Amino acid sequence: MRKITVFNYVTLDGFFAGPMGEIDWFKSIKKDDEYNKETHDQAKTGGTVLYGRKTYEMMKSYWPTPGARKNDPVMAKVVNNGEKIVFSRNLRSVEEGPNWKNVTLLNEITRENIMAIKKKKGKDITIIGSGSLVRQLTELELIDEYQLLLVPVVIGMGKSFFSNVKQMDLELIEAKSYENGIVKLRYRPV
Amino acid sequence: MRKITVFNYVTLDGFFAGPMGEIDWFKSIKKDDEYNKETHDQAKTGGTVLYGRKTYEMMKSYWPTPGARKNDPVMAKVVNNGEKIVFSRNLRSVEEGPNWKNVTLLNEITRENIMAIKKKKGKDITIIGSGSLVRQLTELELIDEYQLLLVPVVIGMGKSFFSNVKQMDLELIEAKSYENGIVKLRYRPV
Numbered sequence: 001m002r003k004i005t006v007f008n009y010v011t012l013d014g015f016f017a018g019p020m021g022e023i024d025w026f027k028s029i030k031k032d033d034e035y036n037k038e039t040h041d042q043a044k045t046g047g048t049v050l051y052g053r054k055t056y057e058m059m060k061s062y063w064p065t066p067g068a069r070k071n072d073p074v075m076a077k078v079v080n081n082g083e084k085i086v087f088s089r090n091l092r093s094v095e096e097g098p099n100w101k102n103v104t105l106l107n108e109i110t111r112e113n114i115m116a117i118k119k120k121k122g123k124d125i126t127i128i129g130s131g132s133l134v135r136q137l138t139e140l141e142l143i144d145e146y147q148l149l150l151v152p153v154v155i156g157m158g159k160s161f162f163s164n165v166k167q168m169d170l171e172l173i174e175a176k177s178y179e180n181g182i183v184k185l186r187y188r189p190v
Numbered sequence: 191m192r193k194i195t196v197f198n199y200v201t202l203d204g205f206f207a208g209p210m211g212e213i214d215w216f217k218s219i220k221k222d223d224e225y226n227k228e229t230h231d232q233a234k235t236g237g238t239v240l241y242g243r244k245t246y247e248m249m250k251s252y253w254p255t256p257g258a259r260k261n262d263p264v265m266a267k268v269v270n271n272g273e274k275i276v277f278s279r280n281l282r283s284v285e286e287g288p289n290w291k292n293v294t295l296l297n298e299i300t301r302e303n304i305m306a307i308k309k310k311k312g313k314d315i316t317i318i319g320s321g322s323l324v325r326q327l328t329e330l331e332l333i334d335e336y337q338l339l340l341v342p343v344v345i346g347m348g349k350s351f352f353s354n355v356k357q358m359d360l361e362l363i364e365a366k367s368y369e370n371g372i373v374k375l376r377y378r379p380v
Contacts, residue, residue, distance in 0.1 A: 012338075162203040
């Protein structure tokens with residue numbers, strides 16, 4: 001069965017976004033060649049990506065553009081051609097195009113929906129951003145790995161993808177720090 | 191001037207305690223010889239310790255007892271004889287005894303109070319536990335280093351010592367993981 005890995009930035013006080021979804025604190029992330037190369041290499045491997053509606057729209061507004069395709073052609077190809085599943089209660093359809101393919105819309109986050117995706121053959125599954133989706137899959141105990149990029153910033157209040165989940169022990173798989181002060185933490189639920 | 195270092199356990203979702211101050215999740219911390227030796231060696235070096243009232247009372251109810259002194263005589267000596275400063279609005283006096291010495295009570299957390307402590311000669315200053323004190327000193331920008339022991343557990347809700355502080359960038363000094371899954375993170379405010 002395919003693994004679901006969460007890939008997300010979090011502040012030192014545990015938030016993936018400010019109270020209104022703000023991610024202006026991403027500006028605190030300093031350029032770091034080793035870090036950039038590693039995350040880039042990892043993303044390039046492809047595989048299915050799950051998105052919540054907001055992150056999906058952010059991706060769609062950027063990666064198919066000529067600017068993005070010129071700026072980072074390898075990554076643009078991966079994102080634009082790779083399998084994308086977007087979860088939204090309200091969207092009725094998703095648009096595709098020559099530079100935005102392989103999109104599936106699902107209106108409900110249910111155990112059955114997710115298990116069906118996991119059971120399909122293919123590369124592993126990643127959730128990028130999409131904090132609300134992560135929280136719901138955490139509650140359903142369907143996340144196989146959390147890959148958290150701990151940014152050296154405190155924002156005082158915000159949204160946590162563990163908010164109100166019941167107590168959960170995790171196992172540390174890896175901790176690695178980078179010159180820019182980011183600490184990559186990989187955990188699996190016990 | 192003496193440095194103030196915070197030494198505290200935090201959950202992966204950023205809490206030093208549950209909503210009612212619960213620390214039952216400390217039970218998730220597995221025994222680890224390397225980790226225990228390091229934190230023990232560090233604590234043994236002594237120096238002034240600042241406490242909030244709750245942590246102070248917890249310490250006082252344990253370390254002077256015959257059990258604690260038998261169980262860990264070196265540490266008991268350090269805690270019981272070392273300089274302790276407790277902050278409490280309500281306490282009117284503090285008791286000392288042959289096994290509990292060098293206690294100072296301060297009723298107010300003010301910049302002046304803290305600066306006076308920092309300016310006194312002596313070893314560096316540590317805050318152990320005492321989340322509410324940490325939060326107030328964070329707001330006053332008087333913490334020189336945060337040493338956070340990230341426990342591989344999620345509790346869903348609780349108290350954060352960064353709650354409602356204004357956005358703050360930090361510099362990572364060290365990240366080290368242990369066999370028991372704890373990640374020691376050391377930061378200094380930028």
